[in-house]
Amino acid sequence: MQHNPIKFNLELNPNVSVDCVIFGFDLEQLTVLLIDRGEIPSGFGPRMALPGNLIxxxxxxDMAANRILDELTGLNNIYLEQVGAFGDPDRIHKESDREWLKSIRAEPEARVITVAYYSLVPISKYKPQAASFAKNADWIPVSQINELAFDHFEILQAAKDKLKQKIKIQPIGFNLLPAKFTLSQLHRLYESILDKPLDKRNFRRKIQKLNILTSLREKQRGVPHKPSLLYEFNEEKYQELTQTGFDNFGF
Amino acid sequence: MQHNPIKFNLELNPNVSVDCVIFGFDLEQLTVLLIDRGEIPSGFGPRMALPGNLIxxxxxxDMAANRILDELTGLNNIYLEQVGAFGDPDRIHKESDREWLKSIRAEPEARVITVAYYSLVPISKYKPQAASFAKNADWIPVSQINELAFDHFEILQAAKDKLKQKIKIQPIGFNLLPAKFTLSQLHRLYESILDKPLDKRNFRRKIQKLNILTSLREKQRGVPHKPSLLYEFNEEKYQELTQTGFDNFGF
DNA sequence: TTGGAAAGTGTAAATTTGACACAAAGCTAT
DNA sequence: ATAGCTTTGTGTCAAATTTACACTTTCCAA
Structure with a gap:
């Protein structure tokens, strides 16, 4: 479907876009899929930006967020959660930002209000797509990001906070792991999202007590140390657990 | 400031409004400030709606939300939190909804995306304002609401959930109470927000242990039973508490 | 065969939670 | 004045949860 930008009076009508914070986990640390906007004259701000588009x-x-996710990663049916709306009137102020806006067919003079989402992607399933704006996408460790274009850094911060809260309440972390994973991987994942160390034995005890993991009769292969047992997340058992009114992992 | 609606091509440019879920507490139950849109021909949907306006x-x-709050209640400097953005393309479908939209100067044919906020108001400070749309405002117990105009019921639901989560993590409940309050009132407040009974003695023990209340040397007066001691929320002590990494009330 | 590296495992002390009942204080009506 | 009503305010014990902490096992590679 084609959409042509049209001139109009903007007084009460901002552009509305959707931006996605796409989280991944490389089994070491939490990462985010960012777009490199390319060479930008010095003094014109960060090159990296969150993927996004007008609705x-x-x-x-939700559909818009899924569309962006699909175009960029080829994935659908991905865990997606709204972060919130962002939109200072002076959000867009750099020339380079205006150029960028034109490239996604937004009115470069218009105010843009954006609705942010975060999504959790099993990094192993990600394959770079052909879509133009996906060419320069890359997974960047969250801990290494200290600036982004527009107000995207603020959005990333909000998304991290939301994720941190949510993971204390619902077992959404599994969406970042392959179907079969080890307890150590899960452990590292929780540590990197909660951004604090967790005692290994206590973590394992707590998770296992919840009884939402299926232990497979299968071990890791090819690791240069004692191989770990593999586990699967068990959706049905989690449903049973919620029936009891459970809504707190106690992290 | 005057704003006149202008015809334009809507393809990519929805109207954006802000709606507020204004919570109050009448010392018995949680309430919400709703607008009565007046007589509506039968079959044209609920009369009651959340206060809101175009930005x-x-x-x-945030400014828009504060403005709406101020126009409606005369209050500013009120606890305010974003719930999120809502906006199905077919959100507006009833004739009565279109009439209502005209009255707030929105394009009745346009798609409307709304950003919802909730706010916590000490009900005792509320005085009805002269603003036109404030004429028919009223506090309605949350438990009695089972339908609202547009998608406002869905928004209310989301706001309640957000509030429920937040109060487990931050002591925001005090924003709903007068400066001096009793432990029983606080107890009732938590019960009505969490929507479950809490043991009286255990609740008191837990709250007092946190050490964020200042006990006044003052009693309730004029109540037909043993008068309660009055307490104040102590912001400084709460700040000290957060320094320790505290972020969970354990409810 | 040995060394390196991560997996996997148990206990004891401290803290927190949950369940539970009765006396004290002030108002009201007589 | 007093009897009755209503809500406040308080303690304990058992059970569950949390925290801190170190060594053996297993596989791969050299």
């Missing part, structure tokens, strides 16, 4: 008039907000 | 082009989202 179409026939889709709702 | 102006020179204000950010």
């Amino acid at each position: 179409y008039d026939n889709e709702n907000l | 102006y082009d020179n204000e950010n989202l």
Whole structure:
């Protein structure tokens, strides 16, 4: 479907876009999929930005977020959660930002309000797509990011906070892991999201007590140390658990 | 400041509004400030709606929410938190909804995306304002609401959930109470937000242990039973508490 | 065969939670 | 004045949870 930008009076009508914070986990640390906007004259701000696009008039907000995710990663049916809306009137102020906006067919003079989402992607399933803006996408460790274009750094911060809260309440971390994973991987994942060390034995005890993991009769292969048992997340058992009113992992 | 609606091509440019879920507490139960849209022909949907308005082009989202709150209640400096953005393309479908939109100067044919906020108001400070849309505002117990105009019921639900989560993590409940309050009132407040009974003695023990209340040397007066001691929330002590990494009340 | 590296495992002390009942204080009505 | 009503305010014990902490096992590689 084609959309042509049209001039109009902007007084009460901002552009509305959707930006996605796409989290991944490389089994070491939490990462985010960022777009490199390319060479930008010095003094014109960060090159890296969150993937995003204007919403179409026939889709709702969730659909727009899924579309962006699909175009960029080829994945659908991905865990997706809204972070919130962001939109200072002076959000866009750099010339380079205006150029960028034109490239996604937004009115460069218009105010842009953006609705941010975060999504959790099993990094192993990610394959770079052909879509133009996906060419320069890359996974960057969250801990290494200290600036982004527009207000995207603020959005990333908000997304991290949301994720941190959510993981204390729901077992969404599994969306970042391969179907079969080790307890140590899960442990590292929780540590990097909560951004604090967790005692190994206590973590294992707590997770196992919840009884939402299926232990496979299968071991890691080819690791230069004692191989770990592999586990699967068990959706049904988690459903049973929620029936009991459970809503707190106690991290 | 005057804003006149202008015809334009809507393809990529929805109206953006802000709606507020204004919570109060009448010392018995949680309430919400709703607008009665007046007589509506039968079959045209609920009369009651959340207060809201289009955003102006020179204000950010938080400012818009504060403005709506101020116009409606005369209060500012009120606890305010974003719930999120809502906006299905077919959100507006009833004739009565279109009429209502005109009255707030929105394009009745346009798609409307709304950013929802919730705020916590000490009900005792509320005085009805002269603003036109404030004429028919009223506090309605949350438990009695089972339908609202547009998608406002869904928004209310989301706001309740957010509040429930937040109060487990931060002592924001005090924003709903008068400066001096009793432990029983605080107890009732937590019960109505969490929507479950809490043991009286255990609740008191837990709250007092946190050491964020100042016990006044003052009693309730004029109550037909043993008068309660009055307490104040102590911001400084709460700040000390957060320094320790505390972020969980354990409810 | 040995060395390196991560997996996997148990206990004891401290803290927190949950369940539970009755006396004290002030108002009201007589 | 007093009897009755209503809500406040308080302690303990058992069970569950949390925290801190170190050594053996298993596989791979050299």
